[in-house]
Amino acid sequence: VYNGGDHSGFLLEGLILPPVLIVDVILGLLGNVVALWIFCFKLKSWNPNNLFLFNLVIADFLALVSLPLRIDALLRGHWVFGDSLCRINLFLMFSNRSASIALMTVVAVYRYLKVVHPHHRFNSMNKRQAAFLSLFVWLLVISPRVPMLAYNHIKGSGNATQCFFFTSYKEASWAIIFLVGMHRILTVLEFIFPLALLLFCSIRISRFLKKRQMGKPDKVRKAMRVCVAIVVVFLVCFFPTTVTTVGVWAIRSYRPWDCDSFYTFIQLNIVSLGLNFLNSALDPVVYVFSSSMFRRALCSSLPRTLRCRRLCEEATLDGSWSPEPACWCCSFKGCLKPSA
Structure with missing residues (x-):
């Protein structure tokens, strides 16, 4: 969240973000608590796909757990939970967003290889190898966010205290400026490369199935639905943040005197973060599309x-x-x- 020193700008995010985040938390926790319950207590057997999905549930759940403190700060107009919780809150928000993106991409690539390259050695991985791959993904996405925990992100004092990562450059140290720059680079790269992979997988699956005219149309349609569902969720939730991040970057680099445009893009970037966490509410739909075992476990749990x-x-x-x-x-x- 950005604070350029003018707290009148806080009104936009204070008005729009709380209801959006509240909806994200309610829908997301309902869906992900049910998903956790099914994975932990109802699923009778596991395969690599289900392990990837389980890790996606964990990432979404941790991201959603971080939001109530942010909602409270937006409603109060200031942060009351201290420096330590501020660091943890920001770390959970951004690292689990990255983990969710990475794991969604792994699920899509796994589905692509199952359909288009059924004899690829990736398809023969066992549960232990899938667990190691999941651990590697977690380490890959968390490592760049760990420095967030090393710095104080509290700004202001008293009733004006805020927990902000995007701080005013006039008062920020070189380390914070570097972290903010790295965060913006990661935000763009985390969108472009996964989206390219998701589109590639969807197009290749579609062409492969049309060309081969496979004899199991139901299986074909399920594979396509997985990729389409992930691409749609990905675009809706992460495209606005990427566009506004690029806008902030471009204005600061090429029009540093245009403070009004810079401030507008900062506010739009903050508001778009609400859509990022909508992803955690929509991911349970991906679980239903992606795993027949999950669907059957869900079915057996219903009246x-x-x-x-x-x-x-x-x-x-x-x-x-x-x-x-x-x-x-x-x-x-x-x-x-x-x-x-």
């Missing part, structure tokens, strides 16, 4: 009258039907049990 025929049929098609009555899917005509 029998709410379970859908489609999930039931899907379970019989891939041979993974569980004969337990709790896993039967029902329609308005009664309970459906797969034929032998």
